[in-house]
Amino acid sequence: MILLVEVFYAGSHRQLITTLTQGLQLDERSCHLTTMSGRKWHWRARTSALHLAEVIPRQQFSVLFTSSVTPLAELCGLRPDLAAPHKVLYFHENQLVYPVRKRTDTDFQYGYNQITACLVADEVVFNSGYNMESFLGNINHFMKTQPDYRPKGLADKIRSKCRVLYFPLCLPGVALGARLGESAEDRPLHILWPHRWEHDKNPALFFETMTQLHEEGLPFRLSVLGERCDEAPPEFERAQRELKDHIENWGYLESKEDYWKVLRSADVVVSTADHEFFGVAVLEAVASGCTPLCPSALVYPEWFEARHLFRTAGQLLRRLRQWCRRPGAASASGRGSVVAVVSVM
Structure with missing residues (x-):
């Protein structure tokens, strides 16, 4: 059984889930889909793990597929049984180079959640080479925001799990x-x-x-x-x-x-x-x-x-x-x- 999780179920995030379920001919016998509405992504990135831990059924899954908006490390901590499946994390975007209008708009938690999600994932998939390299290449700079006890070698630990899989376009x-x-x-x-x-x-x-x-x-x-x-x-x-x-x-x-x-x-x-x-x-x-x-x-x-x-x-x-x-x-x-x-x- 495959578990698909999308906490921002709108736009390209929804399009990807739809393409996967239709293209792989997944149905309710082979797949369980858990979604949250595509609104207020900031709060989805901060707090969605609490909701997911409550609503995802307690059954045996072989694969867990989710996007990088999901705080995956937190979810696995709240639901240890979800650490067992093969966990695939898909990056539509990355928060390490996300543009903000004012420096005060920057929230360290978004990028931090994505880094910890990569560390617990088994595979990390990016929709473009630019996305992957801009993320991996900025981890050290991003973590310098932390005043002390900075971890070392995070990019190297994560890179071995990474690959690029271009977003599948559905062209009629x-x-x-x-x-x-x-x-x-x-x-x-x-x-x-x-x-x-x-x-x-x-x-x-x-x-x-x-x-x-x-x-x-x-x-x-x-x-x-x-x-x-x-x-x-x-x-x-x-x-x-x-x-x-x-x-x-x-x-x-x-x-x-x-x-x-x-x-x-x-x-x-x-x-x-x-x-x-x-x-x-x-x-x-x-x-x-x-x-x-x-x-x-x-x-x-x-x-x-x-x-x-x-x-x-x-x-x-x-x-x-x-x-x-x-x-x-x-x-x-x-x-x-x-x-x-x-x-x-």
Whole structure:
């Protein structure tokens, strides 16, 4: 019996669990799934072990699979029977390099929990090489926050358990089909921004760039997708008002069919993220035919050639300005853009 645990059951975390259960054809006879709602991840990372210890059934499991939001060491302490299964810990992100707006927002406990979870896990799996190396490479620096009695050699102890397993993308046949709409030369450039509405995706840079293109009188269409969080950055409301003449789609699409349709109609997918360990939405857009334009940092050099990366806000603006003037050039640039092999199920 396999035990699947996800304490932040939303977004890519939920998508992974769904893909595993469907792809491996797991049912209630071979698998037990325990989840908590995908809200307030800070509290899930702090306190979920208490709830899990109460609700996970006391039966024999051969494998325990969970994400790094789960305080696994604490859970095994509360439920010693859960230390026996083969424990697999999956990292969608890591807290050692998670960007915060203010230093006072940093909570040592999040990163500490992930380190101790790795120490009790039997296998530690990361969704990208960048995620793995940024975590292992920052353990010593992170632990220097501890004033004394600092442990040594943690990264070496953990590295031997680690490997990269790219996040499995579920691409429907429609995603790989013919592009929708007119020829790129016959219409304005369609720009897509498909990320969560949070500060770590740097929407300020994206909307500043869009506003500049608008003020220069350049033609373009705009689709801003992604899930809206409880406190969306103020840039979104202002951009919706100032860029209303360009907006094609605005906000989260409940229908997956509508979502794939937008991806197939867009020309360019842009990321301005300060925080990206995999980039599901960007890779889905690229698989649908979009040309990527992403920061030359984070996970993106793992996926794309240098011609699809930018280092400065000026480079981002210049590239989009060129493509607004010659939309066909964007489509031509996108051919063969992905250089990494990504799992597809």
